[in-house]
Amino acid sequence: MANYEIMFIVNPNATDxxxxxxxxxxxxxxxxxxxxxxxxxxLGKKRLAYLVDKFRDGHYVLFTIEAGGAVVHEIERRLRVMxxxxxxxxxxxxxxxxxxxxxxxxxxxxxxxxxxxxAAGGGGSAPGPAEQLAEE
Amino acid sequence: xxxxKQYYRRKKVCKFCVERIDAINYKDVKLLSQFVxxxxxxxxxxxxxVCTPHQRILSDAIKKARSIALLPFATD
Numbered sequence: 001m002a003n004y005e006i007m008f009i010v011n012p013n014a015t016d017x018x019x020x021x022x023x024x025x026x027x028x029x030x031x032x033x034x035x036x037x038x039x040x041x042x043l044g045k046k047r048l049a050y051l052v053d054k055f056r057d058g059h060y061v062l063f064t065i066e067a068g069g070a071v072v073h074e075i076e077r078r079l080r081v082m083x084x085x086x087x088x089x090x091x092x093x094x095x096x097x098x099x100x101x102x103x104x105x106x107x108x109x110x111x112x113x114x115x116x117x118x119a120a121g122g123g124g125s126a127p128g129p130a131e132q133l134a135e136e
Numbered sequence: 137x138x139x140x141k142q143y144y145r146r147k148k149v150c151k152f153c154v155e156r157i158d159a160i161n162y163k164d165v166k167l168l169s170q171f172v173x174x175x176x177x178x179x180x181x182x183x184x185x186v187c188t189p190h191q192r193i194l195s196d197a198i199k200k201a202r203s204i205a206l207l208p209f210a211t212d
Contacts, residue, residue: 007163007204049208058205089204091162103158
């Protein structure tokens with residue numbers, strides 16, 4: 001099981017119902033494959049950076065799912081077959097998140113250490129850099 | 137030292153290190169577009185001052201954004 005983000009672009013002439021239909025279909029694939037669709041976001045109609053199938057804009061949809069590789073494979077196959085979908089991209093997120101968590105943990109540890117040193121030395125109650133760092 | 141430099145060149149710093157931006161996401165077009173000049177090429181490190189690890193993540197993100205039509209491959 002891994003975290004994936006699947007983003008796809010639907011034909012700009014598609015209606016809201018058509019997009020919802022595609023979304024529910026894909027959600028069905030995810031749950032049938034033993035995964036979980038954590039978030040389904042319709043990012044709205046946006047202008048494309050270049051022409052795709054002679055379209056200038058498209059409806060962006062973003063799925064955040066937790067599933068195995070086979071499910072992703074199946075979703076990609078379906079997206080390819082669906083006519084209104086003009087482009088898709090799947091990105092694996094968990095390795096990136098792991099890296100971020102590590103950085104955050106490291107930063108918090110350092111901030112805590114610095115905060116302790118400050119308390120021992122000055123004993124000031126003003127919010128030092130430690131709190132500011134933790135907020136970031 | 138025979139020739140002295142006539143102007144002072146400010147040392148460039150990595151934007152991501154200074155502002156502590158860890159996540160460089162392909163969806164963040166506003167951030168990424170700062171590193172793609174007019175011609176839509178990826179800005180080299182020697183111009184932007186981004187450090188090597190961040191440049192690697194950044195260029196990956198730009199390439200992802202290109203493939204989902206958030207950023208152009210080239211402008212004519």
